[in-house]
Amino acid sequence: MHAKLCYPFWNLLGVKALRSVCFSSLIGFTVLALFLQSGCTARSDRPELGEVTGTVTLDGKPLVDALLTFVPEKGRSSFGATDEAGFYQLKFTGDADGAVLGQHKVVIESIAASGNHSDPSIERNNAAQAEKIPSRYNTKSELKREVVAGRNAFDFELTSR
Numbered sequence: 711m712h713a714k715l716c717y718p719f720w721n722l723l724g725v726k727a728l729r730s731v732c733f734s735s736l737i738g739f740t741v742l743a744l745f746l747q748s749g750c751t752a753r754s755d756r757p758e759l760g761e762v763t764g765t766v767t768l769d770g771k772p773l774v775d776a777l778l779t780f781v782p783e784k785g786r787s788s789f790g791a792t793d794e795a796g797f798y799q800l801k802f803t804g805d806a807d808g809a810v811l812g813q814h815k816v817v818i819e820s821i822a823a824s825g826n827h828s829d830p831s832i833e834r835n836n837a838a839q840a841e842k843i844p845s846r847y848n849t850k851s852e853l854k855r856e857v858v859a860g861r862n863a864f865d866f867e868l869t870s871r
Contacts, residue, residue: 757785759808760857762800764864765792766818768842772796773868775821776843780814780855791821809857816853818866819843842870 762780766773776792780800788809790798800809820843847853847868855864 756802756806757810758859759802759806760811760859760862761808762788762790762857762862762864764798764866765796766798766866766868767796768868769870770867773818773843777819777821778866779817780809780857781817782810782812782814782857784812785810809862811857811859814855814857815851816855816864816866817848817851818853818868819848843868844870 766776766778772794773792773796774794776796776798778790778792778798778800780788786802788800788802790800792798799807802808802810847866853866855862
């Protein structure tokens with residue numbers, strides 16, 4: 711009964727509205743603080759990366775739609791895909807370019823052969839190319855590169871024989 715008597719009084723003072731605004735602001739501020747903290751934490755946990763770019767050719771011609779994977783001795787792999795000119799740029803995560811510093815095994819395969827594609831036409835278009843990339847560059851790869859801080863340009867001149 712006491713609460714019912716007080717309700718009109720608190721309502722006249724606008725305390726309920728004020729309490730609602732304060733609570734909403736507090737929730738919004740807390741969500742923002744957690745979001746900013748998680749972003750900062752993720753970046754501080756990221757290892758030092760070196761930027762990695764280059765071109766890939768097969769028998770002197772640009773190798774189109776090839777998937778490059780740089781596999782470090784320790785840590786997360788980086789990936790890149792070649793364009794029409796055979797150019798690639800490695801990605802460490804969705805928002806970070808590059809690869810961890812150190813020695814890497816390099817695997818080069820067609821996107822169709824890797825199964826890492828979202829467009830079924832890629833598989834049809836690259837079926838012949840999948841057979842052109844010799845296993846010594848993918849399943850039996852002995853390619854190695856050392857990624858250092860800063861920019862790294864690694865060109866790969868592959869041969870089918």
